[in-house]
Amino acid sequence: MIMKKLAKGLLTAAAVALSAIGTQALEIGQSAPLFSANSTQGPIHLGDLLGEKHLVLAFYYADFTPV
Template sequence: MLKVGAKAPVFTADSTKGPVDLGEYVGKQTVVLVFYPGDDTPVCTKQLCALQDNYARLQQKNTAVFGVNPGELGKKQSFAEKFHYDFPLIADEGQKIREAYDVGKILGLFFQQRIVYIIGRDGTIVYAKKGNPPVSELLAVLEAHGQ
C-alpha cells in the first residue's frame, strides 16, 4: 500500500462512464480511489452503495470518486446500472493500476485487497486505508484538507 505523502501514480483506463485520465484531475479536484475485490459481491456492493448514498456530499467537496478492480468492463457496466452508481467503475485490465498503487491480493490469491486512497489536488496521497472505512471518515479527511 502506498503511504500518505507519496505521489499518486496517474493512469488512463476505460470505465463505465468512458475513458478516465487521472492526470486530468490533478490541480482541479480531490479524488477518492476505491480498490474493491469484486463486482456485485455483498461487501463491495455495500461499500460502493454507501459512496453512492453520499455522492452529492462528496461532489460538493469538489471530489471525484472512482471504483477500481481488474474485472471486465461489461460486468462493471451491469453492476453500475443495477445499483445506479453515478461515479465511474474503472476496468483495471492487466492490473497495472493495482500494481502502481501497491494493492496486494487477498491471501496472495485472485482478488485484490480492499484499499481506499484519497488523492489531494496536488496529486499526493492524503489518506490510505485498507478495508472499508465509513464514508463519514472520508468526509472528515476531505474537510481536514480544506475540501
C-alpha cells in the first residue's frame, strides 16, 4: 500500500516537472499570447478584452475549487 502511494506520488511529481519543460515566462512589457478559456459565464477570449483599460490575468494552479 505504501509503495503504491509512493510510486503514484513520484509519477505525479515527474509528470508535473516534465510538463513545464519548454515553457517560459513572459518578459516585462511583452504581450501575452492570444487565447480562449472557459468560465462559468461562457468562453472568454483575450482578444475581446484588449484595449479595455487594464487587464490582470491570474492563474491558480491546482486550487481544487469547482469552476
